[in-house]
Amino acid sequence: MVRAGSSPEHRPASGLVWLLPAALIAAAAAAAVSVVRSGARVEVAWCGAVATVLVAVAAFEAARRGRALADLRGRYARDVAALREQVAQQEAQTVQLAEVLLPQSVARLQQGEFVEEVLKDAASDMALVTPEFHAARLAVLRWVLQAVEAQEGLRESAQRAFVNIARRVQAIVHQQAHELREMETRHGANDDVIDDLLRVDHRTALVGRLADSIAVLGGARPGRQWSNAVPLYSVLRGAMSRILDYQRVELRPVPEVAVVGPAVEPLIHALAELLDNGTRYSPPQSQVHLTAVEVQAGIAIEIEDGGLSLSEEGRERAEKMLSEAQAGIDLNDLGETPRLGLAVVGRLAQANGFQVSLRPSAYLGVRAVLIVPKELITTAPATGRAHGIGAASGPIPAPASAAPPAAGRPVNGGPRPVPTGDDEAPVVTARTALGLPKRTRRSPDPAAAAAEAAPRVQEPAQERAQDPAQEHVQPGQWIAAFTAAVGESPTSRSRNNSDESSGEVEQL
């Protein structure tokens, strides 16, 4: 059948091939006629003629069928070749569908394009095979894309739900932290209460970090926003505040720079996760070192623990996790703390331009280095009040001017009485040298004074009348005045100083 192509060449010759047997028979008949006796010649001639005709017919028929067969073979061969080609094409198309078209389409879908758009592009992309095959391919694509879309929708709504819940938890935690801080101030003098409050405060911060992590993985920004730059030292201690084993973190002196407001919360959160990893995977009594140094690119913050060393394979896996920081919550991740933490760090780093790397540390543990780019660092003094005001050096301010004006709440205040009536407000006409208001003593309305004094029997009414004035006085002055007034000789040495400081307060 492969020889099908060669048959046409033989055709002119083979057209007359069938004459050959007829001619032979005719010759044989003629020979027979010539040798037989004359009496039988006529019969033999007849027989020869008939045989010649029959052979000629048979040979012609055989030759015709042979030609027909060859034609048929040729046609089959062409058909088979065409079909093979078609099969190969379909195979190629199917492979392309599986390896190129589907992944591309799913990827486009995940980037937010619509199913119909993707399908339209895919349809124009296809080389036409047969309409049925084309339609079937499109149908497969449509099914897959619709399934993927439904899945994406489901995941997105789950993610939204997570973020929503996390946001609520964050709101509660922030408010609770705020209130705890107020309570800590209010009960500042009671050691037992404050110890308990601090413990509660700590646990609350841990809850807050978890909520922040979930929000970050869900694609939202972490917790609160800072509008002002915050000193790096405060940021580092803020990160320490949010981990379980903060006592094991040894914070070394850091450069006096500040982190710009928008980067503060992500940085705190990322560092807290790294610190958490560091403290979690090192012996409970070992320390974790937290340092920050200035480098060309910005500030490098190093977290070094003496824990389990990281195998090269583990390190690569961790760094891959950091660099990938894939979109969306993988619900499997939520259960596993180290994966969750690193995924969060990766996300935050990607969103804020931090560079994170994990290396073996000199203590055989892990050294995590987070580089904060220069753009996020400011050397201008942070406007926000921080505990580390002029932490390490700088000009020495006078005591009073070092105290921010915002410090004007009483340490031990309790619920403050609101100045209600004018007759209770003292007329401040002058101030003493210590900054206390000097009252011109008026005779208080006896009835009112009695009414006031009734619930608080032990306290004289005059003292109470001083309440509103106390609002305008710097904290602590009353105590200074008190000690100065009570003790004559022992404090007289320090009195001049107190006078000076109080005077400055008054000018503020």
Place this chain on the structure above:
Amino acid sequence: MSGTGRGRGGVWDGEWDESDQPERLYVITRGRSGTGERAALDLVTLIVSLAEPEPAMQPEHAAILRLCRSPLSLAELSAYLSLPVSVVNLLLADLLAEGRVQARKPVPKAIVPDRSLIEAVMHGLQRL
């Protein structure tokens, strides 16, 4: 939460108190607690620094040393630093142990005419 009036739809929507700080108080005290850790000081004890702040110090310690160049009472310190008295007390215990500050009882008992009266006045003032 929305019930508190602070947030909308359960989301904290930006009423941040700018006086807030990222660090919490337990980090400043480094997690220490208990009366054993604290110095026996009361609100009116005057604190005087004996040394200059050093760069490697915790900022609160440095701030105390700076503020106490002239004597300040514990209560005043607490107010200036915006830290609870108890926390300042812990920090002072560190400095006292290192001999960097001196605590002076303001009034020797003998001179005070009537201790209970003064205490009553002090408590009254505290409750203001």
